[in-house]
Each structure stands twice: as C-alpha cells, then as structure tokens.
Amino acid sequence: MKKLMMTAAAAALAIVATGFSANAAEKLKIGFIYLGPVGDLGWTYMHEVGRQALVKELGDKIETTYLENVSEGPDSERSIEQLARTGHQLIFTTSFGYMDPTLKVAKKYPKIKFEHATGFKRAPNMGTYSGKFYEGRYIQGVIAGKMSKKGVLGYIASFPIPEVISGINATILGAQTVNPDIKLKVIWVNTWFDPGKEADAAKALADQGADVIMQHTDSPAAMQVAAQRGIFAFGQDSDMIKFGPKTQLTSIVNNWGPYYIRAAKAALDGSWKAGDTWDGLKEKMVLMAPYTNMPDDVKALAQKTEAAIVAGTLHPFKCPVLGQDGKAVECKGGANLDPGQILGMNFYVKGVDDKIPGK
Amino acid sequence: MGLLEAIIISVIAASTPLLLAAAGELVVERSGVLNLGTEGMMIMGAACGFAGAWLTGSTFIGALFGIAAGCALSLVFAALTLGLAVNQVAAGLALTILGVGLSGLIGAGFVGEKITPAPHLYLPVLTGIPFVGKILFGQDGFVYFSVALVVAIWWFLYRTRAGLILRAVGDSHTSAHALGYPVLKIRLLAVLFGGGCAGLGGAFLPLAYTPFFIPGMTAGRGWIALALVVFSSWLPGRLAAGAYLFGAVTILQLHAQAFGLGIPSQLMTALPYLATVIVLVLISRARGSAGSVAPASLGIVFVPDR
C-alpha cells in the first residue's frame, strides 16, 4: 500500500513537473554506449548506476537510452551514430575504445553533444571525462601497507593501459609511506571480466604469500577468495562489502552520477561546453567506500590521507618519483607529475616486482 | 598449507567445470552427434543453477536446476538435429546464441546477489592429513562427482552392453540401425545426458567457484570443453588428463607471473591453448598413420529409412 502511495505521489509530481517543462516532446534525449552488459557488477554497471541517478534527478525533463555490449571494433561507430540519428542530443560513450568512433560521429553531427570517458581526443562538441582513480589507489596502498602482516600485496591487473599502471604505482607509493620494504606481486589476467580466472589469480597470489588482495578487474570473485582465505581485499568500481563483510577494507567507487547530472543540466540550460573533466576524490567522482575491518589507527590514517588528497596538500605522484631502476623520472608538472604523465603512464615505480607486458 | 598443495587444489577447481561439460560432450560425440552448443548450455546452467540455489538456499537444488536447464536446451537441439535432421554444427552454434541470450534474461534479476558456496567435505582425521588430506578429502561435491562421472562413463562405454551399443551407433548408424537398435532414441538420451553435464558444469561456476552470477561468466569454457573432447581422442581417461593439464597450465602461468618471471603476460595467457595444440600434435604423431579415432558417424545426420 505504501509503495502504491509513493508511486501515486511520484506520478503526481511528474505531472506537475511536466507542466513546467513545456511539453513532453521537448525532452532532452540522452544516450549511453556501454562496453559490457549492464549487469557486469563492474565498470558498465557503475555507469548504469550513474544513468539511473541522472533519471532520478532530472525525471521527465530527459529521456535516456543505452546500448549495452557494444564492442569497441567496427560496431561502435554505427551504434553511436544510431543514437545521434534518433534524436539523442547528448551522448556518453563510456569506454576508451570508443574514442575514434565518437570523434568521427561528432564531426558528422556538430550540433549534438558528445562526452567520451577516459580518452584524450576532443572536439568543439566532444568533451572527455574521467576519474582520478589513482587517488583512491594511493589510500588503498596506505591501508594495505599497514594491514599486511607479511609485507606482501597481491594485485590482479587486467590490461596494461596507463590507468591500470598508474593504479599499481599509486598503490605501492602509498604502501611505501608506511612500510618501505613492502612487496607487490602483480598478475595480469588479460581480461576485464572472467570471474573464474580472477578467482584463480587471487588464489595464486594468496598461495604465494600475499595477504592483502587488490584488483583492477570487475567482478567480486577476488573478494570472495580473500574471504575464504581469511585475508583482506579491496573492492573495485563499486562497494563490494556484501561479498566480503569481514574482508573488504574499502573500495574505490566510480561515482559517475553527479557528472552525468551536471552535463545534462548544462545541456538543458544551453551552457554545455566540451570540456576536459578529470575529477577525483575532491569532486566526488571517486568515492571511498566506508573503511571497515581495520583498527582505528589505520582507519584514522586512511581518513587523514583522504582528507589531505581532497585538500590538495598531498599528491600521490609527488616528485621525485623514482622509476624501477631507482632513478627519478622527469618531473614535468613542477611539484608533481604532470597530468599527461599520469594519464599516459607507462613505467613502474621503484619497488614493483614485475615487468609491464609488451614493454 | 604448502604451495604445491595449494596449486593442486586450485588446479582441480579450475578443471572441474571443464571436465563436467567435456565428459557429457564425450558421450554425445561417442553416439555420433556433435553438439557445439556447450557454451550456451553451460551459461544457462550457470544462470538457472544460481537462480535455484538463491531461491531455495540449497546448492544441491541449484545443481539440479542447472542440470535441468542444460537438458532443456539440449532437448531443443535434439528436436532439430535428430527429429528434423538439421545440420548439427549450425544447430549447435545457434544453441549457443540462444543460451547466452536466455541466460542473460533469466539472470538479470539475480545480478548482485550472493549465495553460500557449496560446502567442502570435512572428515575429522582424513582431511587433516598433511598434503593429501585436503586434496583428497576436502573438496566440494562437484569435484567428487566429476571424477565419479568420468569413471562411470568409462565403465559404461567399455564394460556395459548399453555402452557398446552407443559406440556402435556412433561408429556406424546404418549398421546399428540395420541390427535393430533405435539409433535416434539412443542419440536423444546421449544428447540429454550431455546437456545435463554441461548444465552442471556451468552451475559449478556460480554455486561453488565464484558464488555469484554475472551474465557471460562462463567466459568461453564451453569451447574449451569441446576442444578437450577432441584432444582426448574420445577416451574418458585422456579427457580427465587433458582437463587437468589445461587447468594446470592455466594456474601455473598465474603463479609464474606472481613469481615475477617477467615473461609477457600475453604469452603466458596463450600457454594453455598452445600446450593443448602441441600435446595433441604429439599424440597424433605418435599414433602415426593409424588414422582418426573420431566416431565415424560424428556429425552426420541420420534418418532411418523404412
């Protein structure tokens, strides 16, 4: 009954809202292109959560559409153009591989607004957005360094792209601040998405002595393995506490909703401009799930680190940053590494016991 | 727990879904039918298995759901290939598309849910034996079942009259038919059995391996299972060896990476596939010109004339 009344109330509100916004035909149509299925619990799922937040916030001023499982190959350009042709005025393409196709379609449809996630090519009607996930990784490194009894961390990596590599580096830099001798073992599984394989990798890392597991793959499989082994783990993309109530230390949460709302509002009131948005903890595009399963002093340290990053007094890639060979890398950004160096990161820092595949 | 012991336990877990699905397919192919829809049946088994376990709270009922889902899909395949003499390769591939789609629809409501994984055996003294205790007496039911299944299939194929008939049907359906054996009925049973095994192999993933469901979580294991049947030369013993070999190379490459050997991860990831090809070539070469051992009627449609 209560639910029914809520629905009725929502409907009433909706009617009122419609009254203000001219008529239904002028709804802003917004399209999303997803790489995976909406239920992947990882990257695509969090974009979908963001889309839902957008729908909730702007209600019937907008109409949203998504295309899921769009491969990054020849299909993506058509899929994007299909959205452009069907009256979508604002289109979010949510994976790096959509960069060139988005650019091509953007040039063809100069009046339509495009937003591409995690890329670097832009146009007057095509902006980019991404999160500074390495900030969260740095905090995870600090926590992991404190929580690891054996001083060995395990890292399940997907593909050697800059974001993954900067994540590995930020982790060990954070960990080194509390334990200079920390070791980090990396396994590349060459997939974003194979729960069985992610579990296998987590087991292998645990078997080789890692007692804190972190991952840059999408599923909660590693979390569950850590739970069975009685060691700790970090979630990925979303809060995975449900899969490891006694295991999850924290999780980086990709919080796209506020950005989608901001961009849609800008498109609605005509103030949208193609920008280059790279937000982090401060802007809340990257959130940390509650700090759990750790002693109070570690929790306090984590919170302090987070606060310092938000305040801008702490930068994970503060110069000098030492490369794997122990020599300081060139510092292009003054006090810290330049954003370009982070976004295109292709080297390991000192202390990572691995070689970047393909390098 | 020692490293070797831990690795063996991981290998067994990684191999079990492959072994379950491949064992069923082996029987199907021995009867002369090639069902390439294993991936579709596995993912359906995973979705329905999870649904069953989530709704009832019982791994066992979940496993039954998985088996039923695999059987149901294989029945569609049987109706087409046996009932209507449709090309088996095409029907099998279409079955995979259907299975992937259906599992996505069914599983959509269960994404983000979790269940208690299948319990592991625990025997007071035996499980505690160093090294072998956990390997032999500390596995979950699926693992024991998969081993028993392979033994049972071996016994069935080589020690029972029914098994002999099944092989005869696979080797020459015309002769078997002439001798009065119900070729299509035997094949129907084999296809259903294979479907059930594939469903169970798929159900193992969300019920025991990673206790949650995500669309597409079988991630190509059905194809590997198919390849293993060929690899085994249709022999149950070699099938088990092949499945564990594949699992072992998969797990060992992860360990090699964690040791920091510095070999490109793409090469490491490719190792299980390369290893299977190389071993198959070596086996085939050793056999020399003895020729193919595939069931002679494999993949050929049969319509009884009367």
Added chain:
Amino acid sequence: MQLVLEKRAERSTKIAILSPLLAIALTLVTMSVLFAILGKNPATALYVYFIEPLTDSFTLMEIAVKATPLVMIAIGLSLCYLANVWNIGAEGQFIMGAVCGSYLAVVTNGTDAGPWVLPAMLLMGAAGGALWAMIPALCKVRYGANEILTSLMLVYVADLIMDYLVRGPWRDPKGMNFPTTASFDPVATVPALFETGRIHWGALAALIVVALATVMLGRTIKGFEIRVVGAAPRAARFAGFNSKRLVLFTFAVSGALAGLAGIIEVAGPVGVLQPGISPGYGFTAIIVAFLGRLNPVGILIAGLFLALTFIGGEGAQISMKIPLDLTKVFQGILLFYVLACDSLILYRIRLIASPKKASHGIA
C-alpha cells in the same frame, strides 16, 4: 501415431523457396508471443527488427558494412565444409589477416608512401590469414591432428598476439600509451563508396568473392573435386583426387578470405588496429555459411539477413528499450526455424501409425 522424417526422392525446389518464408512466419508468431509476455507491442517490435532498417539509406548501408566480413569469411568456410574439412578458427585467421596487413600501415604511417600501400596491405592480410590457417591444415595432413581443436585454439593465440603488438611494439607513440596503433593514413585506408555512409569497396570485394565462388563451385574441376571429396570420399580417391592437398587448399582459401576480411575491416570501418576488432565475425560466419546452405548466393542472402537482425536489434534497443539479450534469443529462435524449415527441402514429415512402439524416430 507418430511423426517421422522421410527422405524425398529429390530436393523440393518449391520448398527451397518457401522454407525461409515459413521460418520467418514461425519466428514472427513465436516472438509475438514473447514480446506480448514482456509487455512490448509485437507489431511494432517486428517492424523495428525487420522493416525499419530497410527504410533508410543509413541503416541499409550499415547492413552492407556488417554483412561484408560475414559473407567473405562464410564463403571460404563453405568450401571447407563442402569438402568435409572443419575449419572453425576463422576468427583467428581474421585477426591474423588484420595484424599482417596492418604491419604495413604501421611502418608507413606518417611517411609519404604511395598508393601501393593499400593493395600491398590487402595481399599481406590475405597471406597472413592463409598462413595462420596453414598451421591446423599442416598439423592435420602431417600428423593427423584434428583440425577442429587446433584451429579453435589458435583463435585465442591470434588474439593474444594482436594484443601484444598493439600494447607493445605497434602502439601509437602519440596515443598516451593506450592499446591502439596510430590511425591509418589515407593511402592505407579502404575508401568509402559514397560521400556519406560507411559502405566501402570491401562490400564490392565481397560480391566479387561470391561471384568467383559460384563460378568455381559450378564450373571448375576444383569445385567438382571439393564437392566429390566432401560427399563421397571413397569415390574421390577412386577418381584420383588427393584429399590431403584439398585440405591444404580449402584451409588456404578460407584463411585467405578471412584474412582479407580482417584487413578490410581494419583498414575500412575501424581505421586502426586495436583489441576487439572482431565482434566474433569468425564464429558468426559459420552460422552464415550453413544458413546459406553452403551455396555462395545463399551465403550472400544469409549474411545480409543476419546483418539485418543485428541492426534491427540495435534499433529495438533504442526505440523500444528491448534488452540485447532478447535480441539474441530472437536470433537463436530464428536460426532454429530457418534450419528446421530447410530440412523440409530434403525430407518430408509424415504421420504414420506406430510401427513397433516408439522406437524409431522421435515424436
């Protein structure tokens, strides 16, 4: 009483034409029920799937773009399957073709190389696919290793080779270390056919391949040999046909066509070499080959038809919010009906009194 299949004395031409229509009609009925259950208007849904993509030049061109690689690969595969050679690794041959052809595009990138680049790329792509296909072919001919397993396993290997190259040596130096080569230069790009739209010369190439295959299968000794070896291996040996050479030949041709499709796809609609260049074309083409009854013209129609369901499925996601999974179910059901109805060309279904219980045939 029982339904049984009975072989026709000769294939029914009438049903050969009617069967696709019957299959579509059955699909329409089944899907209408399914759509109705899911609360979508069946008539609108079917319109969006089947008709709407045909009403617009953009979607028509996109259907051709999608069908091009499918048809090309499927033609090659049909030669294999006609000869009873089971190449199911076309996906890997597609990728290796793309890789080998892209090599030239990568090394000449940014130089003032002349118009020879694209033809050379196409040649290298075809050669790359053919060479990759030679591995399972040689393993089969030399060692008797089953080609189903080896060709399938090599798909994964090809994928990882490409992955290694685009993340390592071939990575775009200006690409912020992301896994993609630099965008191909205009001389390394398959030109579009028209000012607008993505349809490219590859589509014409696919048509030429269809024509050549028709001639080869119908008019040449090689075509005759393929069909005889496949249909009657013993008679073929009698006729002096060398089945081993034919294994190599069919694998080489299908590998070359898959490789050509791969490089055309990369140098055409995609424009760079990057992971994920194939959304499973090599596997979908297997279905296209059988859907087209292993006949070149049939394959052309089947490829276009399957492409239509992809484009229509996308339209359904956009305009009716029909989930992608439902499109897959739809495709699966459609394929089943088409295959089932096709079987009526060779067989008839008869209702007979049970001979002795229900032992023969299934009801």
